[in-house]
Amino acid sequence: xxxxxxxxxxxxxxxxxxxxxxxxxxxxxxxxxxxxxxxxxxxxxxxxxxxxxxxxxxxxxxxxxxxxxxxxxxxxxxxxxxxxxxxxxxxxxxxxxxxxxxxxxxxxxxxxxxxxxxxxxxxxxxxxxxxxxxxxxxxxxxxxxxxxxxxxxxxxxxxxxxxxxxxxxxxxxxxxxxxxxxxxxxxxxxxxxxxxxxxxxxxxxxxxxxxxxxxxxxxxxxxxxxxxxxxxxxxxxxxxxxxxxxxxxxxxxxxxxxxxxxxxxxxxxxxxxxxxxxxxxxxxxxxxxxxxxxxxxxxxxxxxxxxxxxxxxxxxxxxxxxxxxxxxxxxxxxxxxxxxxxxxxxxxxxxxxxxxxxxxxxxxxxxxxxxxxxxxxxxxxxxxxxxxxxxxxxxxxxxxxxxxxx
Amino acid sequence: xxxxxxxxxxxxxxxxxxxxxxxxxxxxxxxxxxxxxxxxxxxxxxxxxxxxxxxxxxxxxxxxxxxxxxxxxxxxxxxxxxxxxxxxxxxxxxxxxxxxxxxxxxxxxxxxxxxxxxxxxxxxxxxxxxxxxxxxxxxxxxxxxxxxxxxxxxxxxxxxxxxxxxxxxxxxxxxxxxxxxxxxxxxxxxxxxxxxxxxxxxxxxxxxxxxxxxxxxxxxxxxxxxxxxxxxxxxxxxxxxxxxxxxxxxxxxxxxxxxxxxxxxxxxxxxx
Numbered sequence: 001x002x003x004x005x006x007x008x009x010x011x012x013x014x015x016x017x018x019x020x021x022x023x024x025x026x027x028x029x030x031x032x033x034x035x036x037x038x039x040x041x042x043x044x045x046x047x048x049x050x051x052x053x054x055x056x057x058x059x060x061x062x063x064x065x066x067x068x069x070x071x072x073x074x075x076x077x078x079x080x081x082x083x084x085x086x087x088x089x090x091x092x093x094x095x096x097x098x099x100x101x102x103x104x105x106x107x108x109x110x111x112x113x114x115x116x117x118x119x120x121x122x123x124x125x126x127x128x129x130x131x132x133x134x135x136x137x138x139x140x141x142x143x144x145x146x147x148x149x150x151x152x153x154x155x156x157x158x159x160x161x162x163x164x165x166x167x168x169x170x171x172x173x174x175x176x177x178x179x180x181x182x183x184x185x186x187x188x189x190x191x192x193x194x195x196x197x198x199x200x201x202x203x204x205x206x207x208x209x210x211x212x213x214x215x216x217x218x219x220x221x222x223x224x225x226x227x228x229x230x231x232x233x234x235x236x237x238x239x240x241x242x243x244x245x246x247x248x249x250x251x252x253x254x255x256x257x258x259x260x261x262x263x264x265x266x267x268x269x270x271x272x273x274x275x276x277x278x279x280x281x282x283x284x285x286x287x288x289x290x291x292x293x294x295x296x297x298x299x300x301x302x303x304x305x306x307x308x309x310x311x312x313x314x315x316x317x318x319x320x321x322x323x324x325x326x327x328x329x330x331x332x333x334x335x336x337x338x339x340x341x342x343x344x345x346x347x348x349x350x351x352x353x354x355x356x357x358x359x360x361x362x363x364x365x366x367x368x369x370x371x372x373x374x375x376x377x378x379x380x381x382x383x384x385x386x387x388x389x390x391x392x393x394x395x396x397x398x399x400x401x402x403x404x405x406x
Numbered sequence: 407x408x409x410x411x412x413x414x415x416x417x418x419x420x421x422x423x424x425x426x427x428x429x430x431x432x433x434x435x436x437x438x439x440x441x442x443x444x445x446x447x448x449x450x451x452x453x454x455x456x457x458x459x460x461x462x463x464x465x466x467x468x469x470x471x472x473x474x475x476x477x478x479x480x481x482x483x484x485x486x487x488x489x490x491x492x493x494x495x496x497x498x499x500x501x502x503x504x505x506x507x508x509x510x511x512x513x514x515x516x517x518x519x520x521x522x523x524x525x526x527x528x529x530x531x532x533x534x535x536x537x538x539x540x541x542x543x544x545x546x547x548x549x550x551x552x553x554x555x556x557x558x559x560x561x562x563x564x565x566x567x568x569x570x571x572x573x574x575x576x577x578x579x580x581x582x583x584x585x586x587x588x589x590x591x592x593x594x595x596x597x598x599x600x601x602x603x604x605x606x607x608x609x610x611x612x613x614x615x616x617x618x619x620x621x622x623x624x625x626x627x628x629x630x631x632x633x634x635x636x637x638x639x640x641x642x643x644x645x646x647x648x649x650x651x652x653x654x655x656x657x658x659x660x661x662x663x664x665x666x667x668x669x670x671x672x673x674x675x676x677x678x
Contacts, residue, residue, distance in 0.1 A: 218484075219484055287521075289517060289519060289521035290521060290523065290524075291482070292479065292482075292515075292517060292521065293517070293521045293522070293523060293584070293587075294523070294533075295479065295482065295510060296477070296479065296510060296514060296515035296516075296517070296588065297510070297511070297514065297533060297534035297537075297587060297588065297590075297591055298507050298508070298510040298511035298534060298537070298538060298591055299507070299533075299534075299537055300507050301482075303537055307533070307537075308523055312524065
């Protein structure tokens with residue numbers, strides 16, 4: 001009798017221990033998720049806090065006397081500044097005064113005048129970009145301006161000749177030595193072109209490879225060997241692919257340097273293993289009964305795969321593709337090797353024109369000493385994150401669309 | 407079909423059991439290996455036209471392997487090796503150059519688990535005729551779909567929802583949909599691999615009824631675990647044991663007076 005009671009007690013103790021273990025595991029899980037979420041929130045807060053200011057740019061209103069003839073716009077801008085502050089006489093003070101506006105001001109004036117030649121010989125009223133130092137001072141960074149310059153800035157502010165506005169140039173401009181003139185258009189276009197080329201090459205090639213290896217290739221030692229090596233390729237450091245691109249695409253084939261076409265090809269090499277591996281897994285997950293059903297009504301193996309198996313595997317294939325492409329979008333190292341790390345000012349017109357890519361631009365700007373590049377670096381990271389989020393969203397939507405339950 | 411064959415089939419309707427019907431399929435010395443493991447050993451069997459032939463036997467005895475040899479579904483299994491001969495009418499199924507795709511349109515198959523395509527009911531049935539170019543216009547296709555569903559006894563239940571997914575049907579309806587899909591390509595022979603094992607008794611009864619009707623038009627080979635089903639449905643029964651065909655003959659004879667001891671044990675319910 002007592003033996004039975006003892007046994008029952010022991011079993012109860014074990015049961016209690018099991019329950020405790022389960023509760024403990026759940027708590028650990030929730031704690032881990034919470035910590036992760038807190039870090040994510042901090043990251044976003046920091047990035048947004050320090051990056052959002054790059055979307056604003058300080059501009060200064062100038063009345064510039066445009067000469068009837070002659071193209072020395074730099075001199076015209078300087079003259080208008082002298083007109084605005086007529087008490088400035090010494091050479092050194094003048095130089096300080098000129099430093100208030102960006103060197104891009106002369107180009108803004110030039111563009112305005114060339115677009116409307118009637119303006120020649122008149123007084124042109126124009127908002128020009130302020131220099132990065134002024135911009136930083138307005139945005140509350142420790143100013144690198146002299147007391148005299150700060151006084152001028154205050155003066156302009158009280159006269160309402162200085163304001164901050166949305167920074168269009170950041171989205172439309174190419175790279176520049178001057179932070180206030182630098183933009184991400186070249187990098188964004190370069191990234192889009194590269195990713196487009198990468199997708200166009202790696203998606204069909206990857207899917208067809210996966211279909212062949214999974215559905216048609218005979219199981220021999222050779223296919224095992226190929227399979228192992230594809231898995232290895234997925235783990236090869238990305239810079240090695242860059243080296244391959246340099247050796248094969250640039251040196252052997254003579255394709256142009258810094259071109260998104262080559263960038264895309266290199267990224268495609270990098271993405272292919274991911275697509276093949278996830279594609280094969282997705283194909284393997286399709287129940288064999290679907291293949292048998294198709295074969296039994298007389299479909300050829302090719303028809304069975306392309307009419308029935310592949311559509312069912314599509315959600316998985318697409319997920320792999322988007323994961324691979326999103327990784328390619330954020331890849332810097334292979335692009336360094338094929339010359340996409342370049343100072344490119346002009347927007348690329350085709351996939352053969354020189355361009356950079358967003359992560360490369362981030363890398364370049366992060367290297368620059370000027371304070372103005374700091375916020376732009378973070379802003380570029382924000383854009384990169386936005387693109388990644390968009391791609392993942394696309395993946396989710398596509399998966400929803402193609403998902404068929406059986 | 408030659409004239410003599412026509413004459414042969416004529417009297418069969420009247421004296422079904424005594425007459426020897428024309429053999430639709432002839433299997434001679436069929437031996438199957440999976441890798442090095444033999445799965446079937448020297449099977450000889452004739453499958454009569456417009457009759458139901460039942461294959462019975464304990465699990466792992468080779469019935470499924472056998473039925474899958476008839477339309478070469480075993481081709482897709484790696485390491486599967488087949489010796490001997492399988493003939494459909496007078497044509498060697500395993501002859502080099504045999505068009506497997508064409509063969510499978512003549513020998514349809516229904517599987518153990520209902521496996522409709524995850525498409526609409528209509529598309530499930532229309533798929534076969536479409537890939538074989540059996541219908542050029544939409545009207546022709548509609549006609550084939552409706553006729554096949556009707557023959558499979560499913561039309562009345564799905565007439566107003568042909569565009570609904572095939573997977574939304576109940577298990578028994580799905581299996582009849584698979585039968586409709588198989589007969590849409592106008593096969594001569596329909597192979598059924600335990601078509602009722604995933605179904606409840608009522609759905610099973612519907613399928614059995616259907617099989618009895620279908621034998622008017624098709625030659626049917628059915629693998630079953632239920633001896634009652636074999637007895638109810640078939641005119642001929644073959645008993646498999648450990649990869650060998652132990653006994654075959656008219657269903658009544660096999661169940662009432664089995665010659666082999668193993669068959670007797672099995673049909674009496676002593677083993678299996």
